[in-house]
Amino acid sequence: MQAIAQGLAAREMLTPDPQAALTYQRQYPVRAQQAIQVCLRPGDWLSIESPGAEQICEILCSQPSDAWQKAVKAWPLAEVYAQQLHSGSGSAQRLADRLALWGWQGEGLTTQLPAAALPWRWQCPVQGEAVTLLLIAAGLDMAVDESFAAGELLVTHESAQELPLPLPYSPKPQMPEPRLEIRIPHSSARAYQVKAGEWIQISDVQGKQCSDFIAFDWQALQAGEELTLDAAATRTLAGHALPQPGLYSRFADQKMQTLLELVQDTVGRHDSFMLACTPKYYDDAGYFGHISCTTNFNHALAEYGIAPRAGWPAINFFFNTYAEPCGQIGMDEPWSRPGDYVLLRASRDLLCVSSACPDDIDPANGWTPTEIHLRIFPAQAEFPRALAYRNLPQEPARMTQPTAFHPRTSALTQHFSEYRGYWLATEYAGWGARAEYLACRERVAVMDLSPLRKFEVTGPDAEALLQKALTRNVRRLAVGAVVYSAMCQPTGGMIDDGTLFRLGEQTFRWICGDAYSGIWLRELALREGLRVRISESTDQLHNLAVQGPKSRALLETLIWTPECQTSIANLAWFHFTLGRLQGPAGIPLMISRTGYTGELGFEVWCHPDHALAVWDAIWQAGEPLGMAPVGLEALDMLRIEAGLIFAGYEFCPETDPYAAGIGFTVPLKTKEEDFIGRAALERIPASARPQLMGLILESEDLVHSGDGLYAGRFPVGQVTSATRSPLLGKTLALVRVQPEYAQAGQRLEVGQLDGLQKRLPGELVNLPFHDPERLRVRS
Template sequence: MTQYAVLRDFDNMGFRSQARSFPGFPAPLQTHLRRLAPREALRQDLRAGDLLSIEAPAGGAQIVAFDAAGRPALDTLGLKPDGPLALVASDTGVLTGWIVAQGGDATAPIPAACPAPLAEPLLLKANAAVTVWILRPLQPEALVDGSAGGSVTVSLKRAAGQSPLLPPLLGDTRDEFTVPRGTAMAYEVKQGEFVQIIDIEGQQCSDFTAFRSDGLDRGEELMIDGTATRSMVRRAYPGPGLLDKFFDRNMRPLLNVVQDTCGRHDTFGLACTARGYEERGFPGHVNCSDNISRALAPYGVAPRAAWPAINFFWNTWIDLHSHNIMTEESHSRPGDYVAMRALEDLVAVSTACPDDVDPINGWNPTDVHVRIYRPDTPLRRAVAYREKEDAPMTISQTSAFHERLEPLTHNFAPARDLWAPVSFPAAGATGEYWACREAVTVQDMSGLRKYDIVGPDAETLLQRATTRNVAKLAVWRGQYTLMCDAAGTVIDDGTLFRLGHDLFRWCCGSEESGRVLETLAQELGLQVRIHHMGGAMPNLAIQGPKSRDLLRKIVFTQPHVPAMDHLKWFGVTVARLNDREGAPFMLSRSGYTGELGYEIFCAKSDAVAIWDAVMAAGEEFGITPMGSEALGTIRIEAGLAAADAEFAPGVDAFEAGLGFAVDLTKPEFTGKAALERNAQDPRRVLKGLLLDGPDVPHHGSPVLDGERQVGVVTSATRSPTLGHAIAMARLGVEHAENGARLDIGQLDGRMKRLGATVSDIPFLDPQRKRARA
């Protein structure tokens, strides 16, 4: 039976059309686009007149539909069942849990429509309200060997004239209400309850503050203090994770941020005031501060002319050059929200800002919605993730290995759309570092993006898109390579594996790679399919000098593929756990540490079993889980480039220190002409800096020769092996000779200097002998 990892819930992600409705203009149609990776499922709530388009290539899709009572309702879409849904309880139980919650029987056969591979998209129109699930079937083996079909593409167009939809409930509500635009409402939240502030139509700011109820009973106004909050969380605004609370002036936490789908809010200024409008020529303009005073009056709170508040969805920032507070239109989309857990009994107030003379509300004030959930609501931590600014939003997921990671650490940070461990307290980042250098570590690297490129023109496409000669890449081999734009700027880096003559797997850092490949394939008219694996293929990095010894105990390979001991650096094979009946996975000899190491890529359903096997086999070698903090130190010592550090917009491959991954002798590829020019006359190069002491400079710190800036720090750390700080820096070629003495500027680049000596990178093992061992 096919098993699904049900990860995606269309309407539960809170995104809507980005287009804005202005008075006098008709509401635009709302269009969404999603792609289902193998073994994923997608939920969409439709209303009458909505159009759903499904494109199902090889492998097809399964469609099930339910009415409000949880009863099958394919006929609402004009579909007839082709058979029962083949579904085993999913990893998260989202689909089966939803069916039970609607009063349906999840164990009974569910009629499903199974459209075969389609030459044209299947267009469905809902004739009544219906909930649709689209499922992408696939067996685990197909993920590993690259035989999976293409992604299922789903798009939605809302019927014209529909009012905005609120995101689905997060749990059992005690109360909910709408704050009409230009008003404020006060309400009580009990300890342990959750409050959700929802931007209904997008780009609408909502001032928020809260008071301790016991303080008000004593006549003491203990409210959220923006300065104390910024100081305690060490950020401009808090987000889920360790830095996630709002504090009062006594530094006592009042609320815990649990979910945030926008990520940009203001804690700098006041709620808008009457004076603020008066001084711009708008006397008598309704304002949030007066609204807050009126809403709080029944609770005995004294009025104020200006209220400090957390302003959700207000897009403010500090300009790096002028240090002024800047503002612009909000980043929030329709349905974006912030959900918080009350840590005390509170009196809270929310506004729907009336400002229509500034861009902060998109020039069009709208309503705000508030929901209060009971304490037993199962609300997990999450933040928003978008592949690009105008892409649909997903909220952060836990990886397939989370069941084993969570008991070991609470220190997680977002890694694209997944929570990834930062460090593990049992060893700490320093202990993890030494384990990788001297023994073996295991790290969850599931945030990497994976694409299968399949078809007779796959090599032609990749030869044009990447900087190394793909024609020389043998089956069961990989190569580190780049994708560049026409100016030679690095778009993405990654490892390209060849699993067959016309089958490649691209493991990279961002979804931009997939967009580049799709665009280029269309422009060249190539016969190729680019298959985004999404979250369907989690992976582990097993790194360190004992990694080979560990894997020898658990890796089984068939005679027709390379054996593990035959894998050279960047070799790849398909293996199973322990024996021919074990869980399948792809095994590559690769990593991001500069040490001997391997990576395992598997199906979600096998992740926990593979983790357990790795940990059991590694016990005799002192295996240690490793997080991103230790990896950051190791990759800098190894001189390995990172996005938004060594390569960034405006930085070409040679300036990023990645010239070794550019083959200028190969046929035409994107960016070749620009890179040929830059290679002949480079102006900047990436070099190492050996600092005189332990002080670690910040990313972006200026590198100085006397009073003149000659470079910039891209990454820096304290090297446990060398015993002092090291940095990678982009330097002008005139100042890049080994042994040259330079300074790194601190305190605005002038008041403090860190002495440094220019060196080559990597800082350790320059011949990569450890990785090649």
């Protein structure tokens, strides 16, 4: 149990060798139960960490050198990966596919680095031979009633030689070869042709380097017409009035027809359609004759008969712009890191031109222009849509994943949104948000909530850690019960909210929205010297919410529970039970009486390998009851009516639980022990803080998050969330209002336009709007 403290302490001591001239570095996350391959050349360094301080690393080396055998001779032989391969699970098949792709035949040296031995660092001898290693975050599947999940590894490869650039993200082990690769030297540009359906990967080789991009319709060029990317057309189709940082999902030409689609992006910070740098920009800055992207474009396009221009409108990949409220544009060093990329797909035959921007007179390229690398993949390749996110600034990018239920939800809709690293449906074809909402309020509905983060907190000091980290009094929580709580930082601002399940005396499951919650718990455990293990189980537990007046009747027909567990019929609000799907030999499940809709409802938790079977059983049983799937738009309507809060709207790290409307999660009188944020929350009485209340508007107009709330001329609050209620027939808003005006019956106005020109009157009410006594959810 002390491995977490030892591992995190050792991690802080992991520093590069000051004698090594390590120009290039790549970091690779190894996801739980998966593997990567690393080729170390003479002089390269390899570092392996376990961010959770509990995950072993198993290493396969088919042709071990003497130096490698000497380095690992003290470690035991690998055995967990073999157990995983023989388990017959989905993770076993995925790992087997990877090993087969890399030609692993089972011969060679297998080594296990225990978690206590990590972080570990080794240099391939300068006079030695290259070494190819397979690094595995091995582990067995976690059952719903177990409390240890395989974790991630972080691998760092450092070299004096350039390292291979990352390929586009693909869940398939086999990666197609690029049709064409072009290295663009710094301060230059290259033109190239792309066929319809082909994929264009534009990579920043060393980081902080911009690449301007233009595309022409090739067929139109042959007919003498220059149809190119058009800023106004693209913004209009996207519903944006002004340029803004970021990228559009589709880029159009002057005829408002799509030229390109954005498929993957590991940066998230670009500029769409300011001019590529021009000679005038450098002349006006006093750098006369300085080379520019526009000049380089003119040279590259001359052979195609395209007339030069004084300035080319372009997509400025990796260019870090920001827009002031007044519309003024500023810029700073790019966010891109070595190997970051964007992946585009051509909708038509194109002539493209890309630059490695020459700007060295400001931070646009980190003051030092470097190279850009292009790959063109054939149309037959398959790459999923994905965006990058990071839980910590310094960690490698993680790409958007489908949930285990995605094969079923994607068969019902093409409308998906990225939510905390996963794709979730926004609404379903044939239903729509209102029909989905009504199904939940009147019958029964099912929704995929698998992106919720799950953390297993176990060990002798598990209760003590959670008592310190959460506002709720964890010591009062019974085994089999669930409690909703806030997690605060020392200022009292909320890090996250979530539900805590007590599986045993020192065994808990924290289910929340933000993956950073797990990092915070680990840091707190280390600081307090507590004997506790925190392992993330998000990839081992996916979940469906089954909500609505008929949800109990539906699940009673599906879920078998043993005598030692509570039946679905008798399961109390905020409690959970363990059972199986359709009989004692069925799929193991955890079922909790929880939800996010304000209706009678349950959540069904299963291993991802069983997700499709669970969905199919619930869907088949629900169809005679009028079941509908629910997307994020309908869920937003449901939770606002129920007065339930959402991160980024009702709370953020600067919002305390009182201002977020969940002051009931802070039992200052009945929880005598200290917890993080207590002193800050005690400093100001709850009655003196802003309050979250409901506002029922008298207007049919829609209001939006961020709209000001006024008493006469003066602002007294702000709208945090709003919706139009189909059943109540009114516009409803959650509002944060100053305590002097926070009384039910108080009349206030939402100010739009400049806050004065348009006023929408309304009346404050106590929450929730729907089922004020919460009789339905408790029924």
